[in-house]
Amino acid sequence: GENVEQHPSTLSVQEGDSAVIKCTYSDSASNYFPWYKQELGKRPQLIIDIRSNVGEKKDQRIAVTLNKTAKHFSLHITETQPEDSAVYFCAASKRGWTGANNLFFGTGTRLTVIP
Amino acid sequence: DAGVIQSPRHEVTEMGQEVTLRCKPISGHDYLFWYRQTMMRGLELLIYFNNNVPIDDSGMPEDRFSAKMPNASFSTLKIQPSEPRDSAVYFCASSFAFGLPSTDTQYFGPGTRLTVL
Numbered sequence: 001g002e003n004v005e006q007h008p009s010t011l012s013v014q015e016g017d018s019a020v021i022k023c024t025y026s027d028s029a030s031n032y033f034p035w036y037k038q039e040l041g042k043r044p045q046l047i048i049d050i051r052s053n054v055g056e057k058k059d060q061r062i063a064v065t066l067n068k069t070a071k072h073f074s075l076h077i078t079e080t081q082p083e084d085s086a087v088y089f090c091a092a093s094k095r096g097w098t099g100a101n102n103l104f105f106g107t108g109t110r111l112t113v114i115p
Numbered sequence: 116d117a118g119v120i121q122s123p124r125h126e127v128t129e130m131g132q133e134v135t136l137r138c139k140p141i142s143g144h145d146y147l148f149w150y151r152q153t154m155m156r157g158l159e160l161l162i163y164f165n166n167n168v169p170i171d172d173s174g175m176p177e178d179r180f181s182a183k184m185p186n187a188s189f190s191t192l193k194i195q196p197s198e199p200r201d202s203a204v205y206f207c208a209s210s211f212a213f214g215l216p217s218t219d220t221q222y223f224g225p226g227t228r229l230t231v232l
Contacts, residue, residue: 043206043223103221105158
């Protein structure tokens with residue numbers, strides 16, 4: 001099955017700096033890579049996703065890059081703000097003919113933005 | 116849209132008791148997923164359904180766990196008998212996977228925090 005590894009497990013940055021979280025996956029057939037943000041005591045919420053036919057995607061201060069050859073993808077947060085502090089999870093799935101996209105999650109990165 | 120609804124939000128029970136967690140997916144979604152989250156093991160997929168049919172239950176830890184989806188708007192996860200190591204947050208998520216690619220996002224419910232004493 002798919003194995004997703006995520007690094008670092010914790011990350012502290014000064015407000016205004018950038019944060020980068022990296023993930024690798026093992027199954028070359030994976031074609032969908034979402035990122036979830038989970039605030040303390042809350043549910044995981046999708047913040048951005050990318051599909052295997054795209055190399056980069058941006059949404060305001062958040063961007064995700066995908067390198068299919070190397071089987072890794074990264075989350076970039078620019079101009080970090082205290083409200084970005086949370087646990088971030090990467091995930092991978094392959095959407096087969098059944099349409100299923102059961103997600104394989106990384107172990108999470110706890111991001112702390114220091115004011 | 117009310118989103119994915121889970122109940123109860125918190126459950127405290129004693130070892131050996133039966134626990135039933137409930138989930139109502141987003142209307143129209145055809146996939147439903149049950150996850151367990153702990154500090155030690157992170158987010159684990161337990162089982163998922165497509166059109167009310169269980170597709171993959173390989174993540175269910177043992178026979179004490181069972182899940183059902185009697186109709187498109189309701190699912191249960193049952194633990195019988197419960198053990199302290201079952202203490203975790205259990206999330207339900209749903210998605211619509213046969214539409215446009217942009218619609219197959221998984222939406223999580225608020226979770227049920229289970230404590231087994």
